[in-house]
Amino acid sequence: MKEISKLMEYRPGVRVVDATLRDGGLVNDFHFDDEFVKALYQTNLRAGVDYMEFGYKASREMFDENQFGKWKFSRDEDIRRIVGDNDTDLKISVMADVGRCDYKQDILNRADSPIDLIRVATYLNTIPGAVEMIEDAAKKGYEVSCNIMAISNAQEGDLRAALDILGQTPVEVFYIVDSFGAMYPEQIARLADLYLEMAAKYGKKVGIHAHDNQKLAFANTIEAVGDGVDWLDATYASMGRGAGNCAMELLLGFLKNPKYSVYPAIQFIDKYIGRLKEDGVVWGYDLQYLMTGLLNQHPRSAIQFTREGRRDYAEFYREVVAQD
Amino acid sequence: MKEISKLMEYRPGVRVVDATLRDGGLVNDFHFDDEFVKALYQTNLRAGVDYMEFGYKASREMFDENQFGKWKFSRDEDIRRIVGDNDTDLKISVMADVGRCDYKQDILNRADSPIDLIRVATYLNTIPGAVEMIEDAAKKGYEVSCNIMAISNAQEGDLRAALDILGQTPVEVFYIVDSFGAMYPEQIARLADLYLEMAAKYGKKVGIHAHDNQKLAFANTIEAVGDGVDWLDATYASMGRGAGNCAMELLLGFLKNPKYSVYPAIQFIDKYIGRLKEDGVVWGYDLQYLMTGLLNQHPRSAIQFTREGRRDYAEFYREVVAQD
Numbered sequence: 108m109k110e111i112s113k114l115m116e117y118r119p120g121v122r123v124v125d126a127t128l129r130d131g132g133l134v135n136d137f138h139f140d141d142e143f144v145k146a147l148y149q150t151n152l153r154a155g156v157d158y159m160e161f162g163y164k165a166s167r168e169m170f171d172e173n174q175f176g177k178w179k180f181s182r183d184e185d186i187r188r189i190v191g192d193n194d195t196d197l198k199i200s201v202m203a204d205v206g207r208c209d210y211k212q213d214i215l216n217r218a219d220s221p222i223d224l225i226r227v228a229t230y231l232n233t234i235p236g237a238v239e240m241i242e243d244a245a246k247k248g249y250e251v252s253c254n255i256m257a258i259s260n261a262q263e264g265d266l267r268a269a270l271d272i273l274g275q276t277p278v279e280v281f282y283i284v285d286s287f288g289a290m291y292p293e294q295i296a297r298l299a300d301l302y303l304e305m306a307a308k309y310g311k312k313v314g315i316h317a318h319d320n321q322k323l324a325f326a327n328t329i330e331a332v333g334d335g336v337d338w339l340d341a342t343y344a345s346m347g348r349g350a351g352n353c354a355m356e357l358l359l360g361f362l363k364n365p366k367y368s369v370y371p372a373i374q375f376i377d378k379y380i381g382r383l384k385e386d387g388v389v390w391g392y393d394l395q396y397l398m399t400g401l402l403n404q405h406p407r408s409a410i411q412f413t414r415e416g417r418r419d420y421a422e423f424y425r426e427v428v429a430q431d
Numbered sequence: 432m433k434e435i436s437k438l439m440e441y442r443p444g445v446r447v448v449d450a451t452l453r454d455g456g457l458v459n460d461f462h463f464d465d466e467f468v469k470a471l472y473q474t475n476l477r478a479g480v481d482y483m484e485f486g487y488k489a490s491r492e493m494f495d496e497n498q499f500g501k502w503k504f505s506r507d508e509d510i511r512r513i514v515g516d517n518d519t520d521l522k523i524s525v526m527a528d529v530g531r532c533d534y535k536q537d538i539l540n541r542a543d544s545p546i547d548l549i550r551v552a553t554y555l556n557t558i559p560g561a562v563e564m565i566e567d568a569a570k571k572g573y574e575v576s577c578n579i580m581a582i583s584n585a586q587e588g589d590l591r592a593a594l595d596i597l598g599q600t601p602v603e604v605f606y607i608v609d610s611f612g613a614m615y616p617e618q619i620a621r622l623a624d625l626y627l628e629m630a631a632k633y634g635k636k637v638g639i640h641a642h643d644n645q646k647l648a649f650a651n652t653i654e655a656v657g658d659g660v661d662w663l664d665a666t667y668a669s670m671g672r673g674a675g676n677c678a679m680e681l682l683l684g685f686l687k688n689p690k691y692s693v694y695p696a697i698q699f700i701d702k703y704i705g706r707l708k709e710d711g712v713v714w715g716y717d718l719q720y721l722m723t724g725l726l727n728q729h730p731r732s733a734i735q736f737t738r739e740g741r742r743d744y745a746e747f748y749r750e751v752v753a754q755d
Contacts, residue, residue, distance in 0.1 A: 291685065292616065292650060293657065321681055322643075326616060326650030333617065356718065357645055360725040361615065369725070370748060376718060377744040394680065394700060401684040401693070420701040424694060 117364040120337045124158040125151050125355060126316070128178045129202050130340075130347035132162055134390045135383070137176030143379055144178075144189050147343070152197050153371035154359055158224060160200045161186050166209045180213075186221045193221050200224035202254075203244075205236040210243055217248030224250040227278070231261055234269050238276050245277035252280035252338070254316060258298070259289040260403050266301065274309030280338050281306055281313050285327065288320025288350055288400040292330040299334035314338025317353050319345055319392050320400025324353040329361055343372060344380040349406035349413075350396035389413055394420045398427050441688040444661045448482040449475050449679060450640070452502045453526050454664075454671035456486055458714045459707070461500030467703055468502075468513050471667070476521050477695035478683055482548060484524045485510050490533045504537075510545045517545050524548035526578075527568075529560040534567055541572030548574040551602070555585055558593050562600050569601035576604035576662070578640060582622070583613040584727050590625065598633030604662050605630055605637050609651065612644025612674055612724040616654040623658040638662025641677050643669055643716050644724025648677040653685055667696060668704040673730040673737075674720035713737055718744045722751050 127147060128139060144161075151159045162178030170179060177185050181201045193199060199222050203210055214225060225244035229237035237253055244251045253273055258266060270281060281302050283295070290298070295315070302313045315331040315338070317324035328339055341358045345351030356372040395409035398420075404427060412423050451471060452463060468485075475483045486502030494503060501509050505525045517523060523546050527534055538549060549568035553561035561577055568575045577597055582590060594605060605626050607619070614622070619639070626637045639655040639662070641648035652663055665682045669675035680696040719733035722744075728751060736747050 291653060319646075321684070322646050322649050322678070325646050329615060354646070354721075356721060360645070360721065370745075373718060373722070373748050374745045377742070381742055394697060397678075397680060397684065398697070418701070418705055421694075421698045424697050 115363060117362060118332075118337065119364070120312070121332065121362065121364065122157040122314075122338045123155075123355075123358065123362070123367065124160060124200065124314070124338060124340045125156045125342065126160045126340045126352060127342040127346050127355070129160040129162050130352055131342055131390075132176065132178050133348040134346065135176070135388045136174065137162055137178040139176055139178060141189065143383075146375060146379055148189055148197070150343075150371045150375040152195055154355075154368050155364075155366040156197060156355075158198045158200050160202060160226065161189075161222075162201060164201050164203045164208050164210065164213050164225075166207055166213075168209060169207055183215060183220050183222065190221055198223040198250075200226050202226045202228050203240060205229040205233040205240060208240070210240050214244060214247060214249075222249065224252060226252045226254060226282075228254040228256060228284075230256055231258070231265055231269055234272055238272060241273070241276045241278045251278050252282055252314060253278045254282040254284045254314075256284045257286040257405070258283070259285055259287050259294075263301065266298075267305065270302065270305035274305055274311065279311060281311055282316055282338065282340075283313065283331065283336070284316045285318055287403055287405060288318035288324070288396065289403040290327060291321075291323065292326055295327045295330045296334050299331050299336050303335050312337050314340065316340040318347070318400070318406075319350040319352060320396040320406065322392050324351070325357045325361075328353040328358060344376050345392075346380070346383075346390055349390065349410050350392045350400070351390045395423055398424050402427055439687060441686065442656075442661065443688070444636070445656065445686065445688065446481040446638075446662045447479075447679075447682065447686070447691065448484060448524065448638070448662060448664045449480045449666065450484045450664045450676060451666040451670050451679070452486050453484040454676055455666055455714075456500065456502050457672040458670065459500070459712045460498065461486055461502040463500060463502060465513065467707075470699060470703055472513055472521070474667075474695045474699040476519055478679075478692050479688075479690040480521060480679075482522045482524045484526060484550065485513075485546075486525060488525050488527045488532050488534065488537050488549075490531055490537075492533060493531055507539060507544050507546065514545055522547040522574075524550055526550045526552055527564060529553045529557040529564060532564070534564050538568060538571060538573075546573065548576065550576045550578060550606075552578040552580055552608075554580055555582070555589055555593055558596055562596060565597070565600045565602045575602045576606055576638060577602045578606040578608045578638075580608045581610040581729070582607070583609055583611050583618075587625065590622075591629065594626065594629035598629055598635060603635060605635055606640055606662065606664075607637065607655065607660070608640045609642055611727055611729060612642030612648070612720065613727040614651060615645075615647065616650055619651045619654045620658050623655050623660050627659050636661050638664065640664040642671070642724070642730075643674040643676060644720040644730065646716050648675070649681045649685075652677040652682060656686075668700050669716075670704070670707075670714055673714065673734050674716045674724070675714045719747055722748050726751055
């Protein structure tokens with residue numbers, strides 16, 4: 108019986124990526140204190156997580172360092188203050204956005220850096236910029252992945268063309284990113300087929316980064332892993348922009364590789380996440396995110412609704428449904 | 432492309448059942464005021480919902496009427512005060528538990544009742560009691576469905592035997608019930624195959640009632656409808672025992688039959704659900720429910736944890752994981 112074996116077996120190629128600081132940082136402007144970050148690092152080590160993403164390598168020309176916590180910029184020396192020489196199996200990643208990163212100067216050679224993986228984030232219309240960044244990072248010695256964002260309203264032909272271009276770069280992982288939380292599992296299955304076909308052609312792997320607008324981030328992630336997607340993003344307590352991400356504690360409970368352990372995740376949430384929420388940091392599934400997800404829109408209007416403390420869901424629906 | 436057609440088409444045989452009063456009543460002891468119930472009825476009418484479940488037909492010998500709201504007992508005259516003659520396309524259902532219902536006296540003839548559908552709820556070890564209740568309800572003129580609860584730790588052979596017995600009764604719908612919120616979509620697919628095979632043998636339909644312990648109630652419901660399951664339980668804002676149910680607003684947004692409309696659901700939640708939460712009624716996904724779901728346990732310990740206002744998730748995990 109195929110299904111039982113899928114649940115009981117595990118693929119050793121699966122990689123779990125903790126994106127709590129990076130996607131979670133979008134809801135508190137990256138203001139995490141060092142105690143939190145150190146505890147998160149220890150948790151990832153104990154839980155068997157494969158990669159920990161520390162934040163963005165954002166341009167200090169474009170963004171004011173006084174307005175954001177340090178994980179918006181993720182300087183190597185700040186990472187080193189948490190991980191030392193990181194003599195562990197947990198690898199370190201940062202995200203670099205096309206057009207919002209001074210990668211030539213801010214990303215050092217890997218030999219001089221605690222970072223292992225550069226995750227290049229791009230839209231479909233900035234693929235050439237992504238290619239330059241991928242080549243720069245690979246030349247500096249890093250593992251490189253590429254997140255193509257906001258693809259839920261992209262045309263298959265455009266996606267195929269983008270993957271064909273990226274396939275010819277040294278990037279190692281193509282990421283499916285459901286930025287709007289708009290996709291259902293059967294659509295994920297279809298996209299996974301496309302990405303896996305292109306990945307096979309070029310010898311790449313495929314990853315998924317899901318959002319919880321329709322409470323499907325975990326469901327879409329396990330659909331994808333069942334389809335052959337290996338790299339799985341998750342965050343503790345789903346902390347992330349808007350409705351949040353695939354919950355690490357759900358994913359660790361699901362994966363059958365005995366190297367993964369859910370209990371450290373529960374301990375971390377117990378001790379650190381409630382405190383964040385008490386401090387007024389807000390994320391997670393709510394009706395306004397359902398609406399933008401359902402309508403396949405960027406969640407920015409829903410995030411604004413949340414920030415303003417609005418509760419008039421019906422009025423908000425009338426606003427977002429009227430957008431042309 | 433099979434997947435696109437599955438999303439764009441709809442099966443006219445799909446039936447949406449609003450279980451808000453019944454499963455939601457388990458978290459507030461059925462203390463809904465008439466304004467709430469009337470608004471819910473109007474919402475279901477406008478949203479195109481097919482059945483509205485008013486509550487339980489619980490035994491007044493076993494349960495104290497002073498301790499519970501009236502929808503624990505769902506007297507016909509109370510229903511009639513909400514729906515009048517219910518001269519609409521929305522059908523009315525109640526649930527009757529084997530061993531906790533004086534069905535012979537409390538369930539009247541359908542000709543004298545506003546109720547259309549009796550939903551008999553049973554465990555695997557009380558199937559003969561369910562058969563008696565099904566036959567009684569059918570003889571009185573009702574549509575009848577049967578929920579076999581807590582099947583996530585049942586053996587397939589026992590389930591098959593139960594469905595073989597139920598298949599020979601006048602019951603019209605076999606319900607897959609994931610009482611513990613323990614099942615992943617691929618397990619739902621496997622169970623749906625079994626139920627649909629037995630349903631085809633006896634000319635029955637299949638339904639699903641999911642719980643959100645692992646944030647999979649909606650995902651499991653759309654997996655099931657994709658597999659051929661027609662009867663879909665949902666509740667507004669997921670209101671229901673413990674982690675709650677498949678959210679009506681997610682389901683109505685997903686279903687493509689133009690008779691269904693999500694906007695009335697949003698209006699209802701906007702106006703009535705926030706108020707319930709402000710009154711201190713608590714339900715919905717949280718770590719304690721993840722744990723009992725993951726461990727395939729009844730959620731009663733997690734519900735107790737919630738009632739006591741506990742937040743010591745790590746200690747709770749140590750408690751539940753130690754159970755033999």
